[in-house]
Amino acid sequence: MWLWYDWRAAAIVNQDGLIIDIIEWSKPEVKQATYRIDAIRNGGLTDEAEVLAQRFPEATICLAGSDELPEADYPEMTAELNEIFEEAALGLAELGLSRAAGDSDRRLEHLQKAMTEVRDITLSLESRLVEWVGLFLPQVRFERNRVQLASTVSQSDGLADLAHKLGVEAPEVEPETSEWRSLKGHAQSAMTFRGQLDRMEAAVRTIAESHLPSLSALLGPLLASKLCVSAHGRERLARLPSGTLQVLGAEKAFFSHLKTGTPPPKHGHIFSHPWISKSPYWVRGKISRTLAAKASIAARVDAYDGEPWGQEQVSEVESRVNEIKSSHPKPPRK
Amino acid sequence: MAKRSGKGRRNPPGRKVNENLRLGSREVWTRNADSGKSVYGETRRDFSGEEWRRWSANRSKICAGLLCARENPDGLIPNSGDDILYLGAGHGTTISHLHDVICGPENIHSGRIVGVDIAPRCLRDLTFLAKSRKGIIPVLGDARKYAEWQIYVPNKVNWIFQDVAQSAQVDIFLGACQKFLNHGGTALLSLKAASERWTKEGEKALFDSVGEKIANSGLEIVEAVDISRYEENHVLFHCVKKAHS
Numbered sequence: 001m002w003l004w005y006d007w008r009a010a011a012i013v014n015q016d017g018l019i020i021d022i023i024e025w026s027k028p029e030v031k032q033a034t035y036r037i038d039a040i041r042n043g044g045l046t047d048e049a050e051v052l053a054q055r056f057p058e059a060t061i062c063l064a065g066s067d068e069l070p071e072a073d074y075p076e077m078t079a080e081l082n083e084i085f086e087e088a089a090l091g092l093a094e095l096g097l098s099r100a101a102g103d104s105d106r107r108l109e110h111l112q113k114a115m116t117e118v119r120d121i122t123l124s125l126e127s128r129l130v131e132w133v134g135l136f137l138p139q140v141r142f143e144r145n146r147v148q149l150a151s152t153v154s155q156s157d158g159l160a161d162l163a164h165k166l167g168v169e170a171p172e173v174e175p176e177t178s179e180w181r182s183l184k185g186h187a188q189s190a191m192t193f194r195g196q197l198d199r200m201e202a203a204v205r206t207i208a209e210s211h212l213p214s215l216s217a218l219l220g221p222l223l224a225s226k227l228c229v230s231a232h233g234r235e236r237l238a239r240l241p242s243g244t245l246q247v248l249g250a251e252k253a254f255f256s257h258l259k260t261g262t263p264p265p266k267h268g269h270i271f272s273h274p275w276i277s278k279s280p281y282w283v284r285g286k287i288s289r290t291l292a293a294k295a296s297i298a299a300r301v302d303a304y305d306g307e308p309w310g311q312e313q314v315s316e317v318e319s320r321v322n323e324i325k326s327s328h329p330k331p332p333r334k
Numbered sequence: 335m336a337k338r339s340g341k342g343r344r345n346p347p348g349r350k351v352n353e354n355l356r357l358g359s360r361e362v363w364t365r366n367a368d369s370g371k372s373v374y375g376e377t378r379r380d381f382s383g384e385e386w387r388r389w390s391a392n393r394s395k396i397c398a399g400l401l402c403a404r405e406n407p408d409g410l411i412p413n414s415g416d417d418i419l420y421l422g423a424g425h426g427t428t429i430s431h432l433h434d435v436i437c438g439p440e441n442i443h444s445g446r447i448v449g450v451d452i453a454p455r456c457l458r459d460l461t462f463l464a465k466s467r468k469g470i471i472p473v474l475g476d477a478r479k480y481a482e483w484q485i486y487v488p489n490k491v492n493w494i495f496q497d498v499a500q501s502a503q504v505d506i507f508l509g510a511c512q513k514f515l516n517h518g519g520t521a522l523l524s525l526k527a528a529s530e531r532w533t534k535e536g537e538k539a540l541f542d543s544v545g546e547k548i549a550n551s552g553l554e555i556v557e558a559v560d561i562s563r564y565e566e567n568h569v570l571f572h573c574v575k576k577a578h579s
Contacts, residue, residue: 006485037485040485041475041481041482041485043481063481063484063485064485065484065487065488065489065490065513065514066484067513077488086468086469086471089471089472089473089486090464090471092474093457093460093461093472093473093474094461096454096457096474097454097457097458097474100454100474106454
């Protein structure tokens with residue numbers, strides 16, 4: 001005996017293909033149909049099927065279209081029901097689409113990539129500005145003051161004023177008025193983009209810290225998010241072996257290694273972590289291997305709902321890193 | 335693209351395969367079910383008052399199959415009014431032409447196209463298409479997980495097409511055919527060599543071994559259509575499910 005059901009009816013059928021009992025949905029309607037189809041897709045039963053399942057507990061429950069069901073005169077779909085079904089299915093697809101925005105992986109991906117683009121723009125705007133101002137005011141030394149320069153320029157009324165603010169002599173050659181305006185506008189854009197970059201970084205931090213708490217604790221939220229995006233999502237990052245995680249971001253070097261036998265890369269994105277980039281070159285490979293191993297555990301903790309890592313676990317890794325450094329104080333002999 | 339008149343022709347070039355489809359040696363046309371609109375920038379043209387759309391072989395593997403097939407190309411196309419299942423629906427380029435053929439304007443032939451895709455980005459386009467073309471059912475789901483979309487296919491269908499570029503695509507295909515295809519129904523698999531595990535023997539051996547696998551699972555291969563003229567490293571397997579054995 002089988003319990004046949006779909007979104008708008010349920011029936012009990014025996015071995016001979018006879019329908020013994022049947023309940024149809026009394027008042028089919030689009031909105032409810034959407035919820036019903038959604039429930040069935042997630043393995044749930046409709047109200048009608050529940051009732052029949054209680055009445056005939058021995059019946060095997062089968063969704064319409066299952067192979068085990070015998071041939072029988074199951075309730076027909078009318079044109080009206082078909083209409084409802086099609087509308088509900090469309091509604092459900094739209095519901096699924098709007099739910100896709102709840103996926104932090106996708107959000108992080110857009111944010112991360114947009115941030116990379118904005119960072120590229122900001123840096124080239126700023127370096128152009130430094131060169132541009134340097135042409136008119138050759139005496140100015142900017143050193144590390146690039147970010148400040150943009151705001152100084154955008155607050156000045158003319159090149160002489162700028163020279164005064166920067167504490168150098170008035171310029172020999174004055175730009176045209178329109179040229180100065182362009183320069184100032186350029187500085188303003190640089191500031192705007194710098195502001196946008198800071199906002200984006202803050203946003204990445206927020207999402208990464210909730211989406212990848214352990215990995216963020218270990219590597220910092222920005223690096224964690226970078227790894228997550230280049231692995232195409234948290235789930236996939238968690239499934240990658242740590243050796244892959246170690247070289248994520250160094251694909252060019254890695255595939256050139258596979259193809260032509262150049263030395264394999266020791267680190268990818270993970271290099272930007274200070275434990276690696278600020279260590280002497282001869283221990284970087286060792287540290288990046290250790291760090292990647294721990295990071296891949298952290299990613300698994302995040303992806304499979306583990307207890308998020310705190311300071312304690314991070315200091316454990318740190319002491320291991322220090323151990324590696326102290327056991328290799330000198331570069332290897334060639 | 336601009337709509338042009340058919341230069342006095344009464345019908346689009348080529349021979350009639352179906353009321354709504356004409357197949358030439360170089361081009362395929364379908365009768366536009368959603369008059370006045372192009373879906374992906376394809377050419378539209380009037381032939382004796384009817385609007386037809388030209389099916390681009392570079393963007394649709396079925397169209398490429400129609401043009402490349404040697405054995406029975408007509409068998410690649412479902413009939414008007416069929417229920418069909420399309421796994422890996424994509425942006426709806428191919429689906430729009432299938433809709434022309436099996437549903438027609440306002441779905442007068444009462445066909446049904448169930449299009450499953452896992453990517454929200456693709457499904458967004460497909461949902462827009464479904465709104466202007468009745469009979470298309472977009473489903474956001476994983477082609478591998480039959481339970482996610484079985485509710486949309488309560489009766490077995492006559493035609494299945496699968497175009498998912500992921501490993502194990504052959505197993506998904508065979509499973510779907512077994513579960514959802516009528517005996518005597520047509521099953522098409524677009525196989526991308528690069529999506530399968532690379533074997534030393536190369537592409538030819540890979541396609542052969544897939545063909546063998548299909549032939550051992552109750553499907554009869556009509557032809558393994560080589561569509562590499564339009565789509566690199568692809569073969570379109572044209573199969574028919576054997577009658578009850």
